[in-house]
Amino acid sequence: EAQVTQNPRYLITVTGKKLTVTCSQNMNHEYMSWYRQDPGLGLRQIYYSMNVEVTDKGDVPEGYKVSRKEKRNFPLILESPSPNQTSLYFCASSGRGETQYFGPGTRLLVL
Protein backbone atom coordinates (compact mmCIF):
# COMPACT_ATOMS: atom_id res chain seq x y z
CA GLU A 1 0.00 0.00 0.00
CA ALA A 2 1.30 3.42 -1.00
CA GLN A 3 1.74 5.52 2.10
CA VAL A 4 3.62 8.14 4.05
CA THR A 5 4.32 7.22 7.65
CA GLN A 6 5.30 9.49 10.51
CA ASN A 7 6.53 8.68 13.99
CA PRO A 8 5.69 9.43 16.65
CA ARG A 9 2.07 10.43 16.19
CA TYR A 10 1.95 12.26 19.51
CA LEU A 11 4.80 13.76 21.46
CA ILE A 12 5.04 15.80 24.63
CA THR A 13 8.45 17.24 25.44
CA VAL A 14 10.10 20.04 27.36
CA THR A 15 11.83 23.16 26.13
CA GLY A 16 15.35 22.52 24.86
CA LYS A 17 15.21 18.73 24.62
CA LYS A 18 16.22 17.70 21.11
CA LEU A 19 13.74 15.59 19.21
CA THR A 20 13.34 13.99 15.79
CA VAL A 21 10.14 13.23 13.94
CA THR A 22 10.62 10.58 11.29
CA CYS A 23 8.94 10.46 7.90
CA SER A 24 9.12 7.64 5.42
CA GLN A 25 7.46 7.00 2.04
CA ASN A 26 7.31 3.84 -0.03
CA MET A 27 6.45 5.37 -3.42
CA ASN A 28 9.98 6.23 -4.61
CA HIS A 29 9.00 9.92 -4.70
CA GLU A 30 11.61 12.58 -5.38
CA TYR A 31 9.86 15.39 -3.52
CA MET A 32 9.26 15.48 0.21
CA SER A 33 8.11 18.30 2.44
CA TRP A 34 7.36 19.16 6.03
CA TYR A 35 4.43 21.42 6.97
CA ARG A 36 3.12 22.71 10.25
CA GLN A 37 -0.56 23.40 10.83
CA ASP A 38 -1.74 26.08 13.24
CA PRO A 39 -5.31 27.29 13.81
CA GLY A 40 -6.26 30.14 11.50
CA LEU A 41 -3.04 29.83 9.51
CA GLY A 42 -3.60 26.67 7.49
CA LEU A 43 -0.52 24.65 6.65
CA ARG A 44 2.85 26.30 6.11
CA GLN A 45 5.87 24.66 4.57
CA ILE A 46 8.90 24.29 6.84
CA TYR A 47 11.44 22.56 4.56
CA TYR A 48 11.36 20.63 1.36
CA SER A 49 13.60 18.29 -0.56
CA MET A 50 13.69 17.68 -4.30
CA ASN A 51 15.94 14.62 -4.05
CA VAL A 52 18.60 12.93 -1.97
CA GLU A 53 20.98 15.48 -0.43
CA VAL A 54 18.93 18.37 -1.88
CA THR A 55 16.99 20.35 0.69
CA ASP A 56 15.80 23.94 0.95
CA LYS A 57 13.93 26.21 3.31
CA GLY A 58 10.23 26.72 3.08
CA ASP A 59 8.27 29.57 4.60
CA VAL A 60 8.90 28.91 8.31
CA PRO A 61 12.26 27.12 8.69
CA GLU A 62 13.52 28.79 11.89
CA GLY A 63 14.22 26.31 14.65
CA TYR A 64 14.08 23.25 12.40
CA LYS A 65 16.58 21.08 10.54
CA VAL A 66 16.10 18.32 8.00
CA SER A 67 18.22 15.80 6.16
CA ARG A 68 17.69 13.59 3.11
CA LYS A 69 20.28 10.85 3.12
CA GLU A 70 17.99 8.28 1.57
CA LYS A 71 15.18 8.80 -0.91
CA ARG A 72 12.51 7.29 1.29
CA ASN A 73 13.27 9.13 4.55
CA PHE A 74 13.02 12.81 5.48
CA PRO A 75 13.35 13.37 9.24
CA LEU A 76 12.50 16.67 10.90
CA ILE A 77 14.83 17.69 13.71
CA LEU A 78 14.12 20.21 16.44
CA GLU A 79 17.51 20.86 18.08
CA SER A 80 16.13 22.98 20.91
CA PRO A 81 12.34 22.97 20.87
CA SER A 82 10.42 25.94 22.20
CA PRO A 83 6.73 26.31 23.11
CA ASN A 84 6.02 28.21 19.87
CA GLN A 85 6.83 24.99 18.01
CA THR A 86 3.81 23.33 19.57
CA SER A 87 1.85 22.39 16.48
CA LEU A 88 0.54 19.65 14.22
CA TYR A 89 3.18 18.51 11.74
CA PHE A 90 2.62 16.83 8.39
CA CYS A 91 5.09 15.17 6.09
CA ALA A 92 4.24 14.90 2.39
CA SER A 93 5.76 13.31 -0.68
CA SER A 94 5.16 13.41 -4.42
CA GLY A 95 6.63 12.69 -7.79
CA ARG A 96 7.58 15.61 -10.03
CA GLY A 97 4.47 17.61 -10.88
CA GLU A 98 2.19 15.14 -9.13
CA THR A 99 -0.27 15.26 -6.27
CA GLN A 100 1.20 15.21 -2.79
CA TYR A 101 0.50 12.38 -0.40
CA PHE A 102 0.30 13.41 3.23
CA GLY A 103 1.24 11.46 6.32
CA PRO A 104 -1.17 11.10 9.26
CA GLY A 105 0.37 13.97 11.23
CA THR A 106 2.38 14.33 14.42
CA ARG A 107 0.95 16.38 17.24
CA LEU A 108 3.73 18.02 19.26
CA LEU A 109 3.40 19.77 22.59
CA VAL A 110 6.45 21.62 23.93
CA LEU A 111 6.17 22.58 27.59
Next chain:
Amino acid sequence: AQSVTQPDIHITVSEGASLELRCNYSYGATPYLFWYVQSPGQGLQLLLKYFSGDTLVQGIKGFEAEFKRSQSSFNLRKPSVHWSDAAEYFCAVGAYGNKLVFGAGTILRVKS
Protein backbone atom coordinates in the same frame (compact mmCIF):
# COMPACT_ATOMS: atom_id res chain seq x y z
CA ALA B 1 4.63 35.38 -4.05
CA GLN B 2 1.94 32.77 -4.17
CA SER B 3 -0.98 33.12 -1.80
CA VAL B 4 -4.41 31.63 -1.23
CA THR B 5 -7.35 33.37 0.41
CA GLN B 6 -10.33 31.59 1.85
CA PRO B 7 -12.60 34.46 2.87
CA ASP B 8 -14.93 32.43 5.08
CA ILE B 9 -13.51 31.11 8.35
CA HIS B 10 -16.76 29.35 9.29
CA ILE B 11 -19.78 28.34 7.25
CA THR B 12 -22.95 26.70 8.53
CA VAL B 13 -25.38 25.01 6.19
CA SER B 14 -28.41 22.83 6.69
CA GLU B 15 -28.23 19.19 5.78
CA GLY B 16 -29.45 18.77 2.21
CA ALA B 17 -28.67 22.35 1.25
CA SER B 18 -26.14 23.31 -1.38
CA LEU B 19 -22.63 24.43 -0.49
CA GLU B 20 -20.07 26.74 -2.01
CA LEU B 21 -16.69 27.38 -0.40
CA ARG B 22 -14.70 30.25 -1.84
CA CYS B 23 -11.03 30.25 -2.76
CA ASN B 24 -8.99 32.96 -4.42
CA TYR B 25 -5.36 32.54 -5.36
CA SER B 26 -2.44 34.63 -6.44
CA TYR B 27 0.08 32.95 -8.71
CA GLY B 28 2.14 34.18 -11.64
CA ALA B 29 1.79 31.19 -13.92
CA THR B 30 -0.89 28.64 -14.70
CA PRO B 31 -1.69 27.24 -11.29
CA TYR B 32 -2.08 23.75 -10.01
CA LEU B 33 -5.05 23.96 -7.63
CA PHE B 34 -6.24 21.60 -4.94
CA TRP B 35 -8.96 21.16 -2.35
CA TYR B 36 -8.26 19.07 0.73
CA VAL B 37 -10.57 18.10 3.58
CA GLN B 38 -9.58 17.43 7.16
CA SER B 39 -12.00 15.79 9.58
CA PRO B 40 -11.45 16.44 13.30
CA GLY B 41 -8.29 14.72 14.51
CA GLN B 42 -7.55 13.34 11.06
CA GLY B 43 -5.04 13.93 8.31
CA LEU B 44 -5.60 15.58 4.95
CA GLN B 45 -7.62 13.95 2.21
CA LEU B 46 -7.48 15.18 -1.36
CA LEU B 47 -10.95 16.04 -2.68
CA LEU B 48 -9.99 17.17 -6.17
CA LYS B 49 -7.31 18.89 -8.20
CA TYR B 50 -6.97 21.04 -11.29
CA PHE B 51 -3.85 20.83 -13.43
CA SER B 52 -5.17 21.81 -16.89
CA GLY B 53 -8.00 21.17 -19.33
CA ASP B 54 -11.66 21.25 -18.38
CA THR B 55 -12.21 24.02 -15.85
CA LEU B 56 -14.97 22.12 -14.03
CA VAL B 57 -13.35 19.40 -11.97
CA GLN B 58 -15.15 16.49 -10.34
CA GLY B 59 -13.87 15.06 -7.10
CA ILE B 60 -14.71 12.48 -4.49
CA LYS B 61 -17.73 12.54 -2.20
CA GLY B 62 -19.83 14.46 -4.73
CA PHE B 63 -17.71 17.61 -4.70
CA GLU B 64 -16.79 19.69 -7.72
CA ALA B 65 -14.80 22.87 -8.27
CA GLU B 66 -14.60 25.39 -11.06
CA PHE B 67 -11.40 27.15 -12.10
CA LYS B 68 -12.03 30.71 -13.23
CA ARG B 69 -8.81 32.32 -14.44
CA SER B 70 -10.38 35.77 -14.89
CA GLN B 71 -11.43 35.81 -11.25
CA SER B 72 -8.41 33.91 -9.88
CA SER B 73 -10.87 31.63 -8.14
CA PHE B 74 -11.32 27.92 -7.54
CA ASN B 75 -14.56 27.57 -5.59
CA LEU B 76 -15.68 24.24 -4.21
CA ARG B 77 -19.32 23.18 -4.54
CA LYS B 78 -21.62 20.39 -3.50
CA PRO B 79 -25.32 20.27 -4.43
CA SER B 80 -26.54 18.56 -1.26
CA VAL B 81 -24.54 18.51 1.96
CA HIS B 82 -24.54 15.52 4.31
CA TRP B 83 -23.85 15.67 8.04
CA SER B 84 -20.63 13.71 7.43
CA ASP B 85 -19.28 16.62 5.35
CA ALA B 86 -18.68 18.64 8.51
CA ALA B 87 -14.92 19.23 8.51
CA GLU B 88 -12.30 21.82 7.69
CA TYR B 89 -11.60 22.48 4.04
CA PHE B 90 -8.35 23.79 2.62
CA CYS B 91 -7.67 25.26 -0.78
CA ALA B 92 -4.06 25.13 -2.00
CA VAL B 93 -2.01 26.23 -4.98
CA GLY B 94 1.03 24.31 -6.19
CA ALA B 95 4.32 26.18 -6.46
CA TYR B 96 8.00 25.57 -7.23
CA GLY B 97 9.48 22.41 -5.79
CA ASN B 98 6.06 20.82 -5.56
CA LYS B 99 5.37 23.13 -2.63
CA LEU B 100 1.76 23.69 -1.66
CA VAL B 101 0.62 27.09 -0.45
CA PHE B 102 -2.50 26.66 1.64
CA GLY B 103 -5.33 28.95 2.56
CA ALA B 104 -6.24 29.37 6.22
CA GLY B 105 -9.12 26.93 5.90
CA THR B 106 -12.91 27.05 6.15
CA ILE B 107 -14.69 25.15 8.89
CA LEU B 108 -17.97 23.71 7.69
CA ARG B 109 -20.74 23.02 10.17
CA VAL B 110 -23.81 21.09 9.09
CA LYS B 111 -27.03 21.54 11.01
CA SER B 112 -29.84 19.04 10.94
